Amino acid sequence: MEELLDQISPFIHRTPILSSGLINKMAGCEIHFKCENFQKMGAFKMRGALSAIKNLNESERKKGVVTHSSGNFAQALSLAAKSLNVPAYIVMPDTAPEVKKAAVRSYGGIITECPSTLKDREYQAEKIVKEKGANLIHPSNDLDVILGQGTAAMELLQDLPDLDHVVCPVGGGGLIAGSSLAVKFFGNQCTCIGGEPLQADDAWKSLQSGKIENNETANTIADGLKTQLGDINFPIIQENVSEIIRVTESEIITSMKLIWERMKIIVEPSSAVALAAVLKKPENFKNKKVGIIISGGNVDLSNLPF
Amino acid sequence: MEELLDQISPFIHRTPILSSGLINKMAGCEIHFKCENFQKMGAFKMRGALSAIKNLNESERKKGVVTHSSGNFAQALSLAAKSLNVPAYIVMPDTAPEVKKAAVRSYGGIITECPSTLKDREYQAEKIVKEKGANLIHPSNDLDVILGQGTAAMELLQDLPDLDHVVCPVGGGGLIAGSSLAVKFFGNQCTCIGGEPLQADDAWKSLQSGKIENNETANTIADGLKTQLGDINFPIIQENVSEIIRVTESEIITSMKLIWERMKIIVEPSSAVALAAVLKKPENFKNKKVGIIISGGNVDLSNLPF
Numbered sequence: 001m002e003e004l005l006d007q008i009s010p011f012i013h014r015t016p017i018l019s020s021g022l023i024n025k026m027a028g029c030e031i032h033f034k035c036e037n038f039q040k041m042g043a044f045k046m047r048g049a050l051s052a053i054k055n056l057n058e059s060e061r062k063k064g065v066v067t068h069s070s071g072n073f074a075q076a077l078s079l080a081a082k083s084l085n086v087p088a089y090i091v092m093p094d095t096a097p098e099v100k101k102a103a104v105r106s107y108g109g110i111i112t113e114c115p116s117t118l119k120d121r122e123y124q125a126e127k128i129v130k131e132k133g134a135n136l137i138h139p140s141n142d143l144d145v146i147l148g149q150g151t152a153a154m155e156l157l158q159d160l161p162d163l164d165h166v167v168c169p170v171g172g173g174g175l176i177a178g179s180s181l182a183v184k185f186f187g188n189q190c191t192c193i194g195g196e197p198l199q200a201d202d203a204w205k206s207l208q209s210g211k212i213e214n215n216e217t218a219n220t221i222a223d224g225l226k227t228q229l230g231d232i233n234f235p236i237i238q239e240n241v242s243e244i245i246r247v248t249e250s251e252i253i254t255s256m257k258l259i260w261e262r263m264k265i266i267v268e269p270s271s272a273v274a275l276a277a278v279l280k281k282p283e284n285f286k287n288k289k290v291g292i293i294i295s296g297g298n299v300d301l302s303n304l305p306f
Numbered sequence: 307m308e309e310l311l312d313q314i315s316p317f318i319h320r321t322p323i324l325s326s327g328l329i330n331k332m333a334g335c336e337i338h339f340k341c342e343n344f345q346k347m348g349a350f351k352m353r354g355a356l357s358a359i360k361n362l363n364e365s366e367r368k369k370g371v372v373t374h375s376s377g378n379f380a381q382a383l384s385l386a387a388k389s390l391n392v393p394a395y396i397v398m399p400d401t402a403p404e405v406k407k408a409a410v411r412s413y414g415g416i417i418t419e420c421p422s423t424l425k426d427r428e429y430q431a432e433k434i435v436k437e438k439g440a441n442l443i444h445p446s447n448d449l450d451v452i453l454g455q456g457t458a459a460m461e462l463l464q465d466l467p468d469l470d471h472v473v474c475p476v477g478g479g480g481l482i483a484g485s486s487l488a489v490k491f492f493g494n495q496c497t498c499i500g501g502e503p504l505q506a507d508d509a510w511k512s513l514q515s516g517k518i519e520n521n522e523t524a525n526t527i528a529d530g531l532k533t534q535l536g537d538i539n540f541p542i543i544q545e546n547v548s549e550i551i552r553v554t555e556s557e558i559i560t561s562m563k564l565i566w567e568r569m570k571i572i573v574e575p576s577s578a579v580a581l582a583a584v585l586k587k588p589e590n591f592k593n594k595k596v597g598i599i600i601s602g603g604n605v606d607l608s609n610l611p612f
Contacts, residue, residue, distance in 0.1 A: 016322065018344075037570045038324075257607065264343045264572040264603035297570035301563065301612050 001185060005151045008050040011083045015039055015152070017159055017291075020262050027278055029285040032163070033259075034156040037267050037297025041107070044152050044295050045076035045139070048174055051148025052077075052137045053084050061086045063133040068121040070096040071224065072298060073139035078109030089134055091124045140172030141230025150178025156291045157186040165285065168293035169273040170194040170203040170244060171225035173233035179293060180240035194237075194244040195277030197222050197252060203229055203237065204244045221249055221305055224270035224295065243284075245277035252276050253305045259294075266297045269305070307491060311457045314356040317389045321345055321458070323465055323597075326568045333584055335591040338469070339565075340462040343573050343603025347413070350458050350601050351382035351445070354480055357454025358443045359383075359390050367392045369439040374427040376402040377530065378604060379445035384415030395440055397430045446478030447536025456484025462597045463492040471591065474599035475579040476500040476509045476550060477531035479539035485599060486546035500543075500550040501583030503528050503558060509535055509543065510550045527555055527611055530576035530601065549590075551583035558582050559611045565600075572603045575611070 036044035064087030081088035090109040093116030114124040180192040197220035205213035218226035256272035271294045342350035370393030380396045387394035396415040399422030420430040486498040503526040511519040524532035562578035577600045
């Protein structure tokens with residue numbers, strides 16, 4: 001993982017670690033926020049995308065990479081591929097907002113539109129794999145992506161080796177799986193804890209039942225966390241994540257507003273889930289040194305919850 | 307000024323200097339943002355308040371400080387006074403929003419309410435000076451305050467000694483006067499430039515006419531810049547500021563949104579005025595190295611212009 005960080009670090013920012021005296025007072029612990037909202041393209045996903053491409057050999061790279069996503073990963077893979085001079089094919093639902101398509105294009109991604117069902121998207125991506133020989137990269141259920149995402153927690157632990165807990169949001173499982181590996185390899189009696197919306201608590205349910213559970217609905221403001229765990233990240237999470245704390249929508253919004261108002265930084269709702277988890281169970285974190293991964297800062301300013 | 311910075315630095319943050327590749331590309335120059343939105347209480351005003359109190363002798367400090375303000379300076383003086391164990395009397399109009407009064411109280415300021423006319427506020431402040439022997443501190447027309455505000459530009463030039471221009475917003479004149487002195491003492495062929503709302507362009511008009519002009523109206527979203535120059539800061543500005551660039555309301559809002567979206571930081575409208583000025587006259591800044599003072603990040607999230 002250290003070698004991986006060396007490989008990707010020329011293409012990413014070493015993001016700052018910030019804190020707030022007032023939030024520490026409210027939480028009763030010492031919180032250090034790893035600000036991936038300041039990462040290139042505004043989210044940690046650049047790390048995993050770069051990691052996956054770096055792992056390809058020269059001839060694989062020439063054929064390019066493909067993913068189906070309408071969110072941050074489409075942009076991250078496009079920009080990572082551009083940084084490494086690799087073609088990126090992005091399958092997007094034809095219903096995706098024009099602004100997201102424009103962002104992908106601005107990073108050099110080659111868009112193929114298709115109907116918005118998962119089946120159509122998978123079919124279209126497979127077609128590009130066959131026709132171009134491109135390498136399919138899953139946004140979260142891919143070991144190289146997982147290791148790449150873990151480099152944020154790794155940097156946090158390099159700077160603060162005595163953290164007691166690292167807390168991050170749980171969506172598709174790539175970030176928390178990677179963070180939990182970073183905690184295992186680089187932490188010192190440190191545990192990895194997840195924050196998850198109660199409205200999309202598939203990971204919490206999966207840890208309870210011991211098998212991957214689905215969200216029946218996923219009606220949460222934390223739109224980055226609606227995705228489901230996969231068969232590669234779930235066993236890693238099972239083994240290395242000590243707890244998942246679920247939070248309500250109003251707890252997410254309150255934490256988001258707290259970060260905006262007190263820290264003067266823009267974070268997306270998904271990022272606020274981790275702070276909401278710490279504030280929800282203050283007894284678990286009392287007087288501890290806690291690292292929180294702020295996952296990103298891509299929000300629609302014309303559609304804020306406050 | 308270096309000694310002053312040493313004196314106040316235990317009580318302030320050394321704020322980070324950030325930049326954005328995309329904004330540089332748009333502006334055609336290299337911009338370095340000095341982020342006083344991350345300063346204590348969210349604005350540069352802590353610097354001037356501390357500087358003014360530091361300049362008092364022991365017996366003066368015991369009697370406390372007094373100001374009349376409904377804005378950031380009321381909070382800054384309260385917090386600075388608390389940090390230095392000095393009583394702070396704050397005269398506020400009885401129409402001031404409860405949230406601002408609560409903020410002053412939370413920093414330990416002792417509030418006296420009065421009718422909202424300038425005359426009433428000045429009378430009330432004078433009364434406290436007489437009764438308590440407290441020292442009246444003007445938010446911007448006070449040499450110690452001016453020198454304190456200048457320490458932000460001074461830090462910027464310590465880190466980036468080869469800046470060609472330092473650009474900051476112009477309101478009451480304290481920040482720009484102090485910044486222009488910092489540029490004079492610590493810059494290397496550097497000029498100090500002001501950004502001012504066209505809707506409150508008293509400083510631009512004053513430089514044209516050679517005497518302090520008033521705003522007849524001040525209908526700008528940059529509410530921190532509605533105040534007027536004073537007889538102490540005006541001569542400093544006249545001598546040391548090379549240009550004031552005026553910007554429209556929509557240019558301010560566009561620049562504010564650009565900073566929020568691209569840099570993921572929360573800045574108040576007044577702060578965006580400086581970037582708007584650079585974007586307005588790209589030919590003046592082409593390929594130059596430009597420092598911008600981001601004055602603060604105190605905004606009402608429930609009342610945004612986008």
